[in-house]
Amino acid sequence: MQTQTPEQSKNSEQTFGDLGLKKSVLRGIELAGFTTPSPIQAEAIPAILQGGDLMAQAQTGTGKTAAFVLPILHGLRNNGEVEALVITPTRELAMQISDEAFKLGKFSHTRTICVYGGQNIKHQISFLDKNPQIMIATPGRLLDHLRNNRLRNFAPRIVVLDESDEMLDMGFLDDIEEIFSFLPNDIQVLLFSATMPKPIQELADKILLNPTKIKITPTEVANTDITQRYYVINDNERNEAIIRLLDTQAPTRSIIFTRTKKEADTLNSFLCAQGYSSVALHGDLDQRARRSAIAEFKSHNVQILVATDVASRGLDISDVSHVFNYHIPLNPESYVHRIGRTGRAGKKGVAITLVSPLEYKELQRIQEDVGSKLELFELPVNITKKLDDLLATEISQDAIDTYNQLSSQAEPAQLCLKLLTHYLTHKSASFSAMIELDSRAKETKPSKPQRSRKNRPRSSR
Numbered sequence: 299m300q301t302q303t304p305e306q307s308k309n310s311e312q313t314f315g316d317l318g319l320k321k322s323v324l325r326g327i328e329l330a331g332f333t334t335p336s337p338i339q340a341e342a343i344p345a346i347l348q349g350g351d352l353m354a355q356a357q358t359g360t361g362k363t364a365a366f367v368l369p370i371l372h373g374l375r376n377n378g379e380v381e382a383l384v385i386t387p388t389r390e391l392a393m394q395i396s397d398e399a400f401k402l403g404k405f406s407h408t409r410t411i412c413v414y415g416g417q418n419i420k421h422q423i424s425f426l427d428k429n430p431q432i433m434i435a436t437p438g439r440l441l442d443h444l445r446n447n448r449l450r451n452f453a454p455r456i457v458v459l460d461e462s463d464e465m466l467d468m469g470f471l472d473d474i475e476e477i478f479s480f481l482p483n484d485i486q487v488l489l490f491s492a493t494m495p496k497p498i499q500e501l502a503d504k505i506l507l508n509p510t511k512i513k514i515t516p517t518e519v520a521n522t523d524i525t526q527r528y529y530v531i532n533d534n535e536r537n538e539a540i541i542r543l544l545d546t547q548a549p550t551r552s553i554i555f556t557r558t559k560k561e562a563d564t565l566n567s568f569l570c571a572q573g574y575s576s577v578a579l580h581g582d583l584d585q586r587a588r589r590s591a592i593a594e595f596k597s598h599n600v601q602i603l604v605a606t607d608v609a610s611r612g613l614d615i616s617d618v619s620h621v622f623n624y625h626i627p628l629n630p631e632s633y634v635h636r637i638g639r640t641g642r643a644g645k646k647g648v649a650i651t652l653v654s655p656l657e658y659k660e661l662q663r664i665q666e667d668v669g670s671k672l673e674l675f676e677l678p679v680n681i682t683k684k685l686d687d688l689l690a691t692e693i694s695q696d697a698i699d700t701y702n703q704l705s706s707q708a709e710p711a712q713l714c715l716k717l718l719t720h721y722l723t724h725k726s727a728s729f730s731a732m733i734e735l736d737s738r739a740k741e742t743k744p745s746k747p748q749r750s751r752k753n754r755p756r757s758s759r
Contacts, residue, residue, distance in 0.1 A: 312334065312335055312340055313333070313334065313335070314327050314332065314333075314334075314335055314339075314368075317335065317339075317340070317343045317344055317347075317368075318343075318344060318347050318372075319343070319347075319368060319369075319372050320372055322371075322405040322406045323368055323371045323372050323402070323403075323405075323406060325404075325405040326371070326401070326402040326403055326404050326405050326406065327368070327402060329401075329404060329405075330401055330402055332364070335361075336360055336361035336365075337360065337514050338354065338356040338360045338361055338362050338365045338512065338514050339361050339362075339364055339365045339368070341354075341512045341514075342354055342362070342365040342366065342369075342488075342512055343365060343368055343369050345510040345512070346365075346366065346369035346486075346488060347369050347372065347373075348510075349486060350486070350507075350508065350509065350510055351486060351487045351488070351489075351506040351507050351508065351509040351510070352487075352488045352489065352506075352509055352510050352511075352512070353489045353502050353506055353509040353510070353511050353512070354488070354489070354490050354491075354511075354512040354513075354514075355490075355491055355492070355493070355494050355512070355513040355514065356490065356492065356512070356513075356514040357492045357514070357634045357635060357638055360514055360638070362460075362490055363394070363395055363398050363460075364398065364402065365490075366384070366458050366460075366488050366490065367395070367398055367399045367402055367403075368402060370382045370399075370432060370456060370458075371399070371402060371403045371406045371408060373455075373456070374403075374406060374408070374431050376407065376431065378429045379429075379431075379451060379453070380411075380426075380430060380431065380432070380433045380449075380452060380454050381431045381432070381454055381455055381456070382431065382432045382433070382454055382455070382456045382457075382458070383432075383433050383435065383454040383456070383457045383458070383481075384432065384433070384434045384435070384457075384458040384460060385435055385436070385437060385440065385457070385458065385459050385460065385465075385474065385477065386434060386435070386436065386460045386461055387436065387437070387460075387461050387464040387465045387468050387470060388436065388464075389412070389414035389415070389416065389436055389585070390588065390592070391460070391461065392412050392413075392414050392434045392435065392436060393412055393434075395434045395460070396410045396411075396412050396432075396434050399432055399434075408431060408432065409428060409429065409430040409431055409432075410430050410431075410432045410433070410434060411425045411426065411428075411430040411432070411433050411434070412434050412435070413433060413434070413435035413436070413439050413440055413443065414435065414436040414439050415436065415438055415439045416585045417439075419442075419443075419448070422439075423443075423448055426449070426450070433454070437465065437470040437473040437474055437477065438470070438473060440477060441473050441476060441477055444477065444480045452480075453481075453482050454481070454485065455485060455486065456485065456486045456487075456488065457478075457481060457485050457486070457487050457488070458487075458488045458489075458490070459474065459487070459488070459489045459490065459491075460490050461490065461491070461492070462489055462490065462491035462498050462501070463491045463492055463493045463494070463495060463498055464492075466495065466497055466498055471497060471501060474501065475501070475504070475505075478505055487505055487506050487507075487509075489501075489502055489505075489506060489509070492634075492635065523641035523645065523646055523647060524637055524640060524641035524646075524647045524648070524649050525646070525647070525648045525649070525673075526637065526649045526651075526670055526671070526672045526673065527648065527649070527650050527651070527672060527673050527674070527675045528650070528651040528652070528653050528661060528672045528673075528674060528675070529543070529650065529651075529652055529653065529674075529675055529676070529677050530653050530654070530655060530658070530674070531652050531653070531654060531677060532654060532655075533654050535677075536624060536625075536652055537565065537568055539652055539677055540554065540565070540569075540622060540624065540652075541572060542677060542678050543622065543650060543677075543678070544574065544602070545678075546678040547620060547648065547650075549601070549619045549620035549648075550601070550617065550619045551595070551598070551601050551602075551603075551615075551617060551618050551619055551620075552601065552602050552603070552618065552619065552620040552621065552622060553602075553603045553604075553605055553618055553620075553621050553622070553636075553639050553640075554602060554603070554604045554605070554621075554622040554624055555605060555606070555607065555621065555622065555623050555624060555627070555636050556604060556605070556606055556624045556625065557606070557624070557625050557628070558606065559580040559581060559582045559606055561624065562578045562579070562580045562604045562605060562606055563578050563580070565578075565604050565624065566578035566604040569602060569604065574601075574602055575599075575600045575601045575602060576600060576601075576602040576603075576604055577591045577594050577595060577600045577602070577603060577604070578591065578603075578604045578605070579591045579592065579595075579603055579604070579605040579606070580605065580606040581606065591603070595615070596615055607632055607635070607636070615639070615642075616642045616645065617645065618639050618640045618642070618647065619640065619645075619646075619647060619648065620640060620647070620648045620649075620650065621636055621637050621639050621640045621647065621648070621649045621650070622650050622651075622652070623636060623649070623650065623651040623652060624652060625652065625657075626651055626652075626653050626657045626660050626661055626664070627651075627664070629664075630663070630664045630667035630668050633651075633664050633668060634668055636649070637649035651672065701713075
């Protein structure tokens with residue numbers, strides 16, 4: 299078994315031309331605007347071109363889609379059959395992969411077909427008459443086609459399992475094993491996963507033959523292109539904090555991640571009521587509404603996408619300037635997936651997390667697990683609200699007496715400016731609470747909670 303690890307210095311000098319790809323593929327890469335291969339691309343592409351199986355651990359946002367699409371395009375024979383099958387957990391991700399394959403394969407005359415639930419079956423099958431070379435499918439609908447013998451002469455030479463740990467979470471492992479019972483034995487299998495829990499490793503042992511193993515660590519993912527910050531706030535200040543940050547950061551396009559669907563809808567309604575161009579995306583929306591939300595965001599018709607984690611995987615938009623975590627993510631993997639929506643394709647990005655004092659230990663755990671340092675910032679002052687509060691304050695007799703004493707020592711305008719400076723720079727209570735928590739944390743580090751995934755029973759092949 300071969301094991302490969304990425305070398306950042308090597309990657310900085312490499313070009314896609316060094317990886318052994320043919321000219322038509324390189325032209326597609328140039329048209330797409332890619333210049334230097336990412337670590338996962340630099341490691342995976344040569345390994346895949348050698349023809350062996352591959353097991354790669356890499357987070358979303360590392361360029362892993364191109365890592366398997368490019369060698370697939372390189373090896374196309376254009377013989378009128380489906381030559382490559384990509385299995386992915388969600389229809390949104392299937393469409394994203396199809397779009398990228400079409401874009402990169404422009405000079406390879408590439409045709410793709412997406413197979414997922416929610417489409418008319420006969421209409422879906424009719425696309426096979428156009429002789430696509432690449433099929434991108436979700437497990438449930440693909441298995442339904444295979445069981446009912448709807449796919450004629452279906453014998454792909456290469457099969458990709460993308461976001462394998464997500465398929466585990468969604469309960470698709472049994473379907474994956476059954477799908478492989480319909481496929482030829484002499485296929486090349488590529489397994490990609492952000493994490494490698496035991497059930498995924500057991501699946502790999504069953505379907506992979508002496509694979510090359512690649513691991514891109516979270517530290518490499520959270521790169522210097524993403525500035526990571528956190529702000530300490532009270533729970534009831536989250537909406538106000540988002541407004542202040544949107545106004546002061548002036549993001550070109552941003553994604554705000556929430557924990558729940560209801561929270562996404564509530565925050566989106568609040569932002570729209572305040573005059574912001576915003577749309578919500580979550581699992582309770584029907585397929586048409588979800589596609590519409592993504593299309594509106596992609597086309598710049600709206601500048602803010604308020605989303606649950608359904609959007610943290612597979613949302614391929616390269617010019618998101620800011621990602622906001624409305625709450626701290628539930629685990630380090632979710633954090634890395636979310637912030638990976640910015641800082642893509644060589645562009646700079648900012649990832650901002652709102653943290654309450656009670657969530658500070660969770661923040662520490664994520665920093666330790668991910669290997670990134672989040673920098674503390676103080677929430678910017680809302681001058682308008684401060685002024686409103688100031689003007690609404692009743693003048694006390696003590697203030698009058700103090701003013702009479704001070705006015706003999708300073709000009710009124712200078713005195714007013716000094717008092718305003720003191721008022722506006724006064725530290726907030728939540729910020730002070732954070733400083734206290736930070737000093738305590740240095741004395742006692744929180745222990746990491748044990749996390750496990752339930753191992754689902756699987757049928758044998």
